[in-house]
Amino acid sequence: MPSKLVIITGGNSGLGYECAKTILQSRDWMVLIASRSLDNCQRAVASLREAIPSSSNSTVDFLLLDLSSFESIKKFVSDFKSRKEELPQLHALICNAGLQFQQRSVSKEGYEATFAVNHLGHFLLVNLMLKEFTEGRIIFVASEVHDPAKKTGMPDPVYQSAIQVARDEPGQGEDITVWGRKAYSTSKLCNVFCTYELARRLRSSRPDLKITVNAMDPGLMPGTGLAREYNCLLKFGWNCLLPLLIPFMRNVNTTAQSGAQLAKLAIDPAFEGVTGKYFEGSREIRSSDESYDQEKAADLWRSSVQMSLLTSDDILVPEFLV
8 A cells, every 4th residue: 555645626637637647656655536526536536547657556546525515525524534544644635626607606505606615615624634644735726816916817816804705796787707707816815825824823833743835826727627617718718729829828837737746746855844835836936915914814714714614623723713
């Protein structure tokens, strides 16, 4: 059996799949894909197993996870714990899954769906899984769209409070597609807030634990499933036209390129002990000015604890509940 385990949310396709594929090229790793579709998980696992070198003892499996449902997240954690005896030691949790909607949707708990899946679901999952680490790495897949200075063409994120983001809806006369893209860029800002806040809290409350927390911008990756909620014209541009521009644009990558960089952050010894940082690929850079606002990050943390119904028994750092 491999000695180290990596969990990848959304590992059945796109960036997560390519990250899994890269990790499985190394010896002594098990990848556990966490995704909501049984069929997609089974197909991905079958494909990944075929790609594992014959000389490697690495392996791959899956557990079902729907990040839009607290019940599903808690079941994932329960299923993981029930299988602990047959699994290697958890080394990394890669919070990769993400959605971008072109209309307003809500999660099973009634929160705006982009925020619920991209941030709140991962927040709950990470907190419930922290006790499963003895040491290791947590990585949030963010995006440069959280930074207005990058001029990505996406609407700037708008963060006044976590409650405002969780209950947000289009204003009167606001274009629904613009609103949906704004919700996405705001959720990516929340990923960076969460990265820095968790790193701070672990350093302050549990310096004995060797758990690092970082965020990664994989760049623009045309052709991925991020556009599955787009209309037909936008899907065509995303899937067919933008890939042709990869060699000519800054920070535009194939999923294989970005997946390899994400895998590097997860398993490469060069990043041992590095925490509370933001990476473009595997290169450390500065995130947006707003992302360093500790008051907003603390508001997001406290509100997320309340919205996800976490208790002091659930989490590793209960002194930070208030």
